[in-house]
Amino acid sequence: MRWGMVIDLKRCIGCYGCQLACKAEHGTPPGVYYARVLKDEQGQYPTVSNISLPVLCNHCEDAPCIEACPTGASFKWEDDGIVDIDHDLCVGCRSCMMACPYTNRYFNDQPAHYHQQGATPYEAARTAHHQSNVVMKCNFCRDRVRSGKPPACVANCPTVARIFGDLDDPTSEVSRLIKERGGFTLHPELGTGPSVYYLPA
Amino acid sequence: MTEISAKYEQLVQDLRRDFRPQREWGEGRGLFLVIGHFLVGVAAGAWLFGLIFNYGPGLVAGFILAGGGGIAHLAFLGRPERFWKMVRHVRTAWISRGFIGLTLFLAGAVLYLPPLVLADWPWAANSALGYLGWGMAAAGMVVLIVYMGFVYTASKGIPFWNSPLHPVLYMAYALRGGIAALLVTMALFDAPSPSAASLVTIWIAVTAIVIVLFALEIQGALTGGNPAARRSVREMLAGRMAVYFYGGTLLIGLVVPLALLSGQIAPFGVGVLAAIGLFSALGDFFMKYTTIRAGIYLPLRPRQLRHR
Ligand code: SF4
Numbered sequence: 166m167r168w169g170m171v172i173d174l175k176r177c178i179g180c181y182g183c184q185l186a187c188k189a190e191h192g193t194p195p196g197v198y199y200a201r202v203l204k205d206e207q208g209q210y211p212t213v214s215n216i217s218l219p220v221l222c223n224h225c226e227d228a229p230c231i232e233a234c235p236t237g238a239s240f241k242w243e244d245d246g247i248v249d250i251d252h253d254l255c256v257g258c259r260s261c262m263m264a265c266p267y268t269n270r271y272f273n274d275q276p277a278h279y280h281q282q283g284a285t286p287y288e289a290a291r292t293a294h295h296q297s298n299v300v301m302k303c304n305f306c307r308d309r310v311r312s313g314k315p316p317a318c319v320a321n322c323p324t325v326a327r328i329f330g331d332l333d334d335p336t337s338e339v340s341r342l343i344k345e346r347g348g349f350t351l352h353p354e355l356g357t358g359p360s361v362y363y364l365p366a
Numbered sequence: 367m368t369e370i371s372a373k374y375e376q377l378v379q380d381l382r383r384d385f386r387p388q389r390e391w392g393e394g395r396g397l398f399l400v401i402g403h404f405l406v407g408v409a410a411g412a413w414l415f416g417l418i419f420n421y422g423p424g425l426v427a428g429f430i431l432a433g434g435g436g437i438a439h440l441a442f443l444g445r446p447e448r449f450w451k452m453v454r455h456v457r458t459a460w461i462s463r464g465f466i467g468l469t470l471f472l473a474g475a476v477l478y479l480p481p482l483v484l485a486d487w488p489w490a491a492n493s494a495l496g497y498l499g500w501g502m503a504a505a506g507m508v509v510l511i512v513y514m515g516f517v518y519t520a521s522k523g524i525p526f527w528n529s530p531l532h533p534v535l536y537m538a539y540a541l542r543g544g545i546a547a548l549l550v551t552m553a554l555f556d557a558p559s560p561s562a563a564s565l566v567t568i569w570i571a572v573t574a575i576v577i578v579l580f581a582l583e584i585q586g587a588l589t590g591g592n593p594a595a596r597r598s599v600r601e602m603l604a605g606r607m608a609v610y611f612y613g614g615t616l617l618i619g620l621v622v623p624l625a626l627l628s629g630q631i632a633p634f635g636v637g638v639l640a641a642i643g644l645f646s647a648l649g650d651f652f653m654k655y656t657t658i659r660a661g662i663y664l665p666l667r668p669r670q671l672r673h674r
């Protein structure tokens with residue numbers, strides 16, 4: 166099986182719900198965004214519209230970050246295609262950040278909190294397993310997915326713009342949407358085979 | 367504003383840009399990576415020319431520079447205590463290959479050099495151990511000369527580095543750096559060797575090759591149709607990096623050595639040779655620095671979204 170995500174740009178209202186849900190789920194420190202929303206304007210006054218593009222690790226089939234990683238810290242789970250990082254192996258060389266064409270990796274260079282007085286009890290619990298001076302990125306909430314729940318960004322999207330499923334199953338909702346609505350990936354010319362698809366706005 | 371919050375603000379600003387500059391390699395502690403890459407390249411070149419011209423002090427210089435390069439790399443790593451884990455992914459990662467090359471080089475030099483420069487060493491340079499060291503160091507040297515450009519070419523996120531010319535250019539830098547190291551070493555030992563004239567001739571030839579390769583790379587980036595690569599060239603020639611490029615790479619690394627070489631500034635001698643080597647090496651450092659710092663990530667927003 167190969168987990169994948171479809172993001173419907175017609176439904177996305179750019180509310181940053183996914184970005185916040187992800188931060189709450191993983192307790193990512195300031196400057197680390199597993200999920201984020203890019204905003205852009207298009208057209209000319211008076212016919213201007215806003216466009217939102219939520220981005221996250223694409224869990225590429227042929228991931229350049231894995232190839233570039235000298236320690237094997239960046240790896241792919243064979244059973245579900247999720248690209249992950251073993252933080253105990255990471256040396257913080259950041260070559261994966263240079264290799265990722267989607268800029269979805271972040272270097273967590275020192276413990277940092279959102280509040281001057283330090284970590285709140287919630288943050289402390291969420292960040293207990295974090296390591297500093299290593300690279301971090303989205304892992305499709307693998308722990309949640311293995312316990313039968315969707316990733317936090319999917320579960321918290323108020324417009325149901327994110328759909329999660331098995332790309333290897335032609336009958337799954339993600340496969341159907343990609344086929345019927347002309348799903349596309351970012352930078353397909355690079356041949357990385359992203360597992361995150363977008364449906365046109 | 368604390369250092370952490372300044373870095374955070376910078377990142378947030380960068381994430382909003384279409385053309386996001388890479389900052390991890392080359393800024394802050396990232397400077398150690400540039401120093402490491404520079405020193406290791408020069409070390410491998412110095413070893414090569416030390417062998418070709420049978421010049422012991424050049425080999426010693428190569429060894430010391432490689433050691434310094436290794437330390438600089440460690441200083442860059444987020445988790446230097448785990449450095450040995452970099453050996454694990456040699457099948458695909460150029461950094462792993464470089465790490466193995468550096469280890470081979472240093473270990474080989476430790477076997478080969480002492481009997482060459484010290485009297486009464488337990489084994490001779492032409493013993494089995496000496497030959498083993500020679501072979502290991504030579505293999506390591508080849509890897510060090512070759513691997514570095516590929517580290518950049520493998521960086522798919524930075525189109526400017528993604529050029530097939532990059533590895534050849536870095537090989538040429540290693541050769542130019544090696545000659546520079548030997549010229550400086552000769553002055554330190556106050557002994558112009560008969561090979562000095564040949565070294566200068568090779569320096570001129572390699573410098574010409576570097577100029578041609580660099581011009582081709584810039585031309586390729588400008589005409590290749592990738593906006594991020596074009597933006598990198600702009601950063602280098604007319605943006606953030608321009609002062610380092612014109613002042614460091616062109617003036618210090620090219621104009622001054624050529625002026626010295628012409629004999630217009632000072633009468634030719636060991637000191638002038640050393641100055642040529644020193645300025646040439648400094649220029650190469652700035653070249654690497656500007657190339658790394660001019661790295662711009664591929665824009666994330668697809669064109670069909672922007673212009674729909
Ligand atoms: S999006 Fe980047 S980090 Fe994620 S798998 Fe692809 S190359 Fe790796």
Ligand code: SF4
Binds near residue numbers: 233234238239258261
């Ligand atoms: S920073 Fe860590 S995960 Fe990234 S390439 Fe280096 S060792 Fe691998």
